[in-house]
Amino acid sequence: MSDSTKNKGAETMEQDNNLTQCVCEFCGQVLEVDEKVMADANQDIKIAASLICDCDEAKRFKRQYMLSKKGIDMVDNVCGRRSGRPLEADLVRLLHNGVSLIVRNQAVGITLNVSPKEKVELKLGNKGIKCSRTVKETRVDEFRT
Numbered sequence: 001m002s003d004s005t006k007n008k009g010a011e012t013m014e015q016d017n018n019l020t021q022c023v024c025e026f027c028g029q030v031l032e033v034d035e036k037v038m039a040d041a042n043q044d045i046k047i048a049a050s051l052i053c054d055c056d057e058a059k060r061f062k063r064q065y066m067l068s069k070k071g072i073d074m075v076d077n078v079c080g081r082r083s084g085r086p087l088e089a090d091l092v093r094l095l096h097n098g099v100s101l102i103v104r105n106q107a108v109g110i111t112l113n114v115s116p117k118e119k120v121e122l123k124l125g126n127k128g129i130k131c132s133r134t135v136k137e138t139r140v141d142e143f144r145t
């Protein structure tokens, strides 16, 4: 009869599956997102709702959002601090913008010449946005006049 068994020490366990209520901004559906989705959405509740809602608008948003997220990751791996030979922050920002342009179908690819010998290419492939960095090798026979 008495509820002496009421949980007292279970706080940490319960928090694993914290659900946050949100509303899809496209269709108005009320949804619940977990922490993993919130992390994917960079803690933005509106984005989180769009990532899990099954309406067409939200699905399209999700496709673009994930494409852009992966593309930016790719740029950071190839040209950012993670690359071991990072480009100037302004250039990395330019490439991030390039990812957005491709995601929004305003370009299918971008080539950035970072020096006479080195270029970075962004391209939309079947599996998302590819980022490659090429250093041109100087060949002796090209210097003939």
Ligand SMILES: [Zn+2]
Residues within 6 Å of the ligand: 024, 025, 026, 027, 028, 029, 053, 054, 055, 056, 058
């Ligand atoms: Zn929706």
